[in-house]
Amino acid sequence: MASDVPWIIDAVGDGIVPLRRFIDFVCGSRGSNALLSVEYYCCDRPNPIIQLIYLLIIGGTYYLIANTSFSYIPGYYISGAHRYTSFLAVGVGILLFLLTSFSDPGVVNSANVSQYLSAYPYDNIIFSQKECSTCKIPKPARSKHCSICNRCVARFDHHCAWMNNCIGERNTRYFMAFIIWHFLVCIYGIVALALILAGRLKELQVIRVLTAYYGVENSFRKLAPPVLQWLVNAYNTQILIMVFLVIVSLLLGGFFMYHTKLCLTNTTTNESFKWQGHLSWQRKVNEAKASAEALKASLGELSQERKPQESKWKRFFRRSRLEDLEVVKNNIYDKGFLHNIYEVIFPMSTRRSFLVNKSKSG
Numbered sequence: 214m215a216s217d218v219p220w221i222i223d224a225v226g227d228g229i230v231p232l233r234r235f236i237d238f239v240c241g242s243r244g245s246n247a248l249l250s251v252e253y254y255c256c257d258r259p260n261p262i263i264q265l266i267y268l269l270i271i272g273g274t275y276y277l278i279a280n281t282s283f284s285y286i287p288g289y290y291i292s293g294a295h296r297y298t299s300f301l302a303v304g305v306g307i308l309l310f311l312l313t314s315f316s317d318p319g320v321v322n323s324a325n326v327s328q329y330l331s332a333y334p335y336d337n338i339i340f341s342q343k344e345c346s347t348c349k350i351p352k353p354a355r356s357k358h359c360s361i362c363n364r365c366v367a368r369f370d371h372h373c374a375w376m377n378n379c380i381g382e383r384n385t386r387y388f389m390a391f392i393i394w395h396f397l398v399c400i401y402g403i404v405a406l407a408l409i410l411a412g413r414l415k416e417l418q419v420i421r422v423l424t425a426y427y428g429v430e431n432s433f434r435k436l437a438p439p440v441l442q443w444l445v446n447a448y449n450t451q452i453l454i455m456v457f458l459v460i461v462s463l464l465l466g467g468f469f470m471y472h473t474k475l476c477l478t479n480t481t482t483n484e485s486f487k488w489q490g491h492l493s494w495q496r497k498v499n500e501a502k503a504s505a506e507a508l509k510a511s512l513g514e515l516s517q518e519r520k521p522q523e524s525k526w527k528r529f530f531r532r533s534r535l536e537d538l539e540v541v542k543n544n545i546y547d548k549g550f551l552h553n554i555y556e557v558i559f560p561m562s563t564r565r566s567f568l569v570n571k572s573k574s575g
């Protein structure tokens with residue numbers, strides 16, 4: 214997920230420099246040029262490599278589960294229907310992946326730019342009137358030129374390497390559905406495997422064997438270690454898959470919460486970075502202003518030493534200048550969480566009013 218997690222691409226980029234130097238030293242300029250073109254193809258141009266990795270992961274995991282665990286379905290705690298519902302769950306996941314990968318993220322072109330310009334006003338804080346130097350069209354507020362896909366995208370969120378597509382105004386809804394669906398599929402897999410293993414314990418009467426034949430005390434504390442050891446020995450593939458699914462579900466859950474917070478406040482990933490930059494700059498400006506004023510005031514006090522002094526208590530309760538200059542994020546696109554969710558599910562450019570505007574201006 215190259216652009217989904219920018220530090221990964223930074224780490225890869227930083228790692229490539231010494232590697233390039235090493236190859237340049239060993240193979241000469243031809244070798245380092247070859248490495249450069251591989252880097253360009255993999256990281257800077259649209260390519261399906263990571264899409265194929267996604268298909269390999271989801272297909273491989275499903276195949277492994279079917280191969281090792283379907284023979285226990287139906288089991289003591291799980292019905293035979295899960296052979297089909299699991300296939301359906303994975304199928305829907307792949308459909309959502311294809312929908313996000315191949316849908317229009319909201320490409321801005323000369324035909325629709327006027328609609329996007331009127332749909333999103335400039336806030337003159339993080340977006341001001343500009344022209345895209347590559348597309349040679351005005352840049353609507355909230356849009357960004359994706360350097361990988363080489364196009365301007367409305368309400369640009371980020372370029373997702375897993376999808377080999379930008380995530381923007383029109384496909385954020387599919388992207389969110391993709392993440393939450395895969396999170397739920399992972400949870401489904403964990404629960405189903407746990408039920409299969411619990412069923413095996415019951416069917417093979419492991420607890421009875423341990424207590425009656427091996428004399429283990431019938432308490433959770435005494436039984437848990439030998440039961441766990443038996444499961445790890447007899448069903449190591451299922452345990453490994455469960456650990457993998459727990460890790461993936463934690464990552465997906467965290468990622469979904471982060472994007473839900475952004476959707477609820479009608480902010481994109483791109484805008485959250487812009488706000489971070491703007492607010493830290495604003496804070497620095499305010500600090501500089503406050504210290505300049507403090508310096509001016511102390512110089513003034515020095516020159517008017519005879520003036521009656523401010524009481525200790527008054528000085529204690531006086532607000533500091535820095536508090537008065539608190540920086541706030543004034544997001545004009547945030548119209549309340551219900552409206553914000555509605556805007557993600559029904560993007561402006563898919564609505565009739567957008568098309569009516571188009572025919573009027575066209």
Ligand SMILES: [Zn+2]
Binds near residue numbers: 346357364
């Ligand atoms: Zn552009």
Ligand SMILES: [Zn+2]
Binds near residue numbers: 359363371
């Ligand atoms: Zn892109």
